Structure formats: structure tokens, C-alpha cells
Amino acid sequence: MADEALFQFLHSELIQYIYKSGGSGETENGKRITKLETMGFRVGQGLIERFTKETPRFKDELDIMKFICKDFWTCLFKKQIDNLRTNHQGIYVLQDNSFRLLSQLSAGKQYLEHAPKYLAFTCGLVRGGLSDLGVKSVVTAEVAGMPACKFQVMIQKA
Amino acid sequence: MADEALFQFLHSELIQYIYKSGGSGETENGKRITKLETMGFRVGQGLIERFTKETPRFKDELDIMKFICKDFWTCLFKKQIDNLRTNHQGIYVLQDNSFRLLSQLSAGKQYLEHAPKYLAFTCGLVRGGLSDLGVKSVVTAEVAGMPACKFQVMIQKA
Numbered sequence: 416m417a418d419e420a421l422f423q424f425l426h427s428e429l430i431q432y433i434y435k436s437g438g439s440g441e442t443e444n445g446k447r448i449t450k451l452e453t454m455g456f457r458v459g460q461g462l463i464e465r466f467t468k469e470t471p472r473f474k475d476e477l478d479i480m481k482f483i484c485k486d487f488w489t490c491l492f493k494k495q496i497d498n499l500r501t502n503h504q505g506i507y508v509l510q511d512n513s514f515r516l517l518s519q520l521s522a523g524k525q526y527l528e529h530a531p532k533y534l535a536f537t538c539g540l541v542r543g544g545l546s547d548l549g550v551k552s553v554v555t556a557e558v559a560g561m562p563a564c565k566f567q568v569m570i571q572k573a
Numbered sequence: 574m575a576d577e578a579l580f581q582f583l584h585s586e587l588i589q590y591i592y593k594s595g596g597s598g599e600t601e602n603g604k605r606i607t608k609l610e611t612m613g614f615r616v617g618q619g620l621i622e623r624f625t626k627e628t629p630r631f632k633d634e635l636d637i638m639k640f641i642c643k644d645f646w647t648c649l650f651k652k653q654i655d656n657l658r659t660n661h662q663g664i665y666v667l668q669d670n671s672f673r674l675l676s677q678l679s680a681g682k683q684y685l686e687h688a689p690k691y692l693a694f695t696c697g698l699v700r701g702g703l704s705d706l707g708v709k710s711v712v713t714a715e716v717a718g719m720p721a722c723k724f725q726v727m728i729q730k731a
Contacts, residue, residue: 425616428616429590
């Protein structure tokens with residue numbers, strides 16, 4: 416529990432720090448989201464690199480996605496993704512019914528507008544993790560009703 | 574191992590991010606160290622608050638310091654402090670012979686100048702943790718020869 420708390424606290428310090436500097440407005444906000452996503456990307460890459468040292472090679476893309484939903488998610492959030500769906504054409508939807516980094520926020524609708532900044536780092540984590548496994552993707556997230564959320568992974572074919 | 578890696582990667586992203594912005598020079602550098610320390614302070618406070626919910630009250634200051642060296646350190650770095658010394662007048666020296674956040678840096682002397690930025694956040698963690706337990710302190714750190722380092726805690730009497 417304490418490990419998880421360390422990540423949660425550090426993650427929210429990071430958000431606060433990034434949001435304290437610079438101006439307001441759409442452009443500035445977009446830049447901050449990008450920063451968080453980029454940091455997540457690098458952390459995701461590093462983690463997967465360490466994490467898969469002793470993992471056998473993956474069979475296919477779906478196998479990799481399952482690894483992200485189970486092992487990677489458990490390492491990060493102490494739970495698995497609750498639901499994984501795919502259209503079998505390169506789009507995957509990962510649903511977490513109780514996403515840890517949102518559970519700090521109140522469940523009220525008035526906090527919905529703050530949700531994107533709590534999701535950006537994790538989008539990066541997933542994109543970075545996948546990238547290190549040779550899968551290029553674009554990852555977005557939306558809140559499905561706090562604290563549930565969906566991460567959409569669109570595989571970019573080479 | 575992966576938990577620990579998550580903290581390490583996030584910690585170094587934070588340092589990189591803080592050091593990328595703003596100018597160079599002594600004053601700027603001091604400000605960055607202060608920022609890292611302040612973030613550590615808040616994270617330390619939050620962690621101890623969660624961590625000690627079910628811990629019985631501490632007997633005295635030394636008892637608190639032992640808790641920091643054992644439980645708190647293990648939670649953060651998966652190892653205990655190797656040596657705790659005190660002059661029994663409010664100064665404690667916590668020695669870690671293989672400090673995790675330094676072990677990413679090479680052991681060579683040429684990296685010694687980068688060490689302070691890898692120690693500031695942890696100084697804050699300790700100061701914040703102690704503060705939450707009612708102990709006001711000033712915490713500094715010095716590298717004793719990579720990757721060993723010493724944290725000095727000076728208790729501030731009310």
C-alpha cells in the first residue's frame with residue numbers, strides 16, 4: 416500500500432508542479448498535457464525494459480496487450496484492467512472501473528474537467544511500454560464516470 | 574522490483590524536468606534544490622500519515638528515528654538504513670551504504686557534482702515524515718563515496 420501511495424503522491428506533486436508554472440489558456444494546457452504524457456512515455460519505456468528482461472517473447476499484438484492489462488497494470492496500480500476489448504483492427508479499449516489516480520479526486524461532476532491531467536501520464540506509460548515492445552501506438556483516455564476510465568490504444572501500423 | 578523502478582524513473586524524470594527549465598547559476602540551482610526538497614516534504618508528510626494510521630504511538634524521538642530508518646526507508650528503498658548514529662543532543666546521522674537513487678549514477682568522481690539533486694527530494698521526504706510525527710528538523714545530505722551517503726537530521730527544539 417505504501418508503494419502505491421508513493422507513486423500517487425509523487426504523481427500528484429508532478430501535476431501540481433507542472434500546472435503551477437506558465438500561463439493559462441488552451442495552448443498552455445495542451446503543452447502541459449504533452450509534457451506529462453512524454454514523461455509517462457519515458458517511464459513506461461524504462462519500466463517495460465526492466466520488467467520484460469526475463470519474460471519470454473510475446474506471441475502477437477493481443478498477447479502484448481494482455482500483458483499490459485495484467486502484469487504492467489498490476490505493477491503500476493495493484494489491480495488489473497477490468498475489461499479489454501478490441502475491434503481486431505488495431506483498436507483496443509482498456510477499461511479500469513476504479514482507476515487509482517482518479518480515486519483521489521472526488522466523484523462529483525465538477526471535478527471532471529480536472530480528469531485529463533490525471534490521465535495524461537498514464538497514457539504515456541502505456542504508449543511508452545508498448546513502444547518498448549515494438550508496438551507504435553496513439554493512446555488517449557476518457558473518464559467513463561469517476562473513477563472509471565477507458566484508455567483507447569490505436570496501433571500505428573508501420 | 575518494478576515498484577521501486579517506478580519510483581526511481583519518476584524521480585529522475587522530475588529532476589530532469591526541473592533542471593530543464595530556467596537559467597543556470599548558483600541561485601537558480603539553489604531554487605531547484607529547494608523545489609525538489611519541498612516536493613519531497615509534502616510526499617513524506619502524506620506517506621507517513623497513511624503509513625502510521627495503525628502504528629502505535631512512539632515512545633520518544635529515538636523511537637521515531639528508528640521507525641524512519643527501518644519501516645519508512647524499507648517502504649521507499651526496499652532496504653533499511655545501514656547505520657544510525659546520534660550525539661544524543663538532537664543530531665542524527667543516517668548512513669545508507671548503497672543509496673538507491675544514487676546507484677543510477679556512475680560511481681566515478683566526475684558525477685559527484687550531480688549528487689545533490691539526487692538527494693534533495695529524499696531530504697524532504699525525511700523532513701516531511703518527521704514533521705508529520707511532530708518532530709521539526711533540518712535535513713541535509715552528503716555523499717560519502719558513491720553510492721554511499723549520509724543524511725544528517727538536526728532536530729529543531731520548539
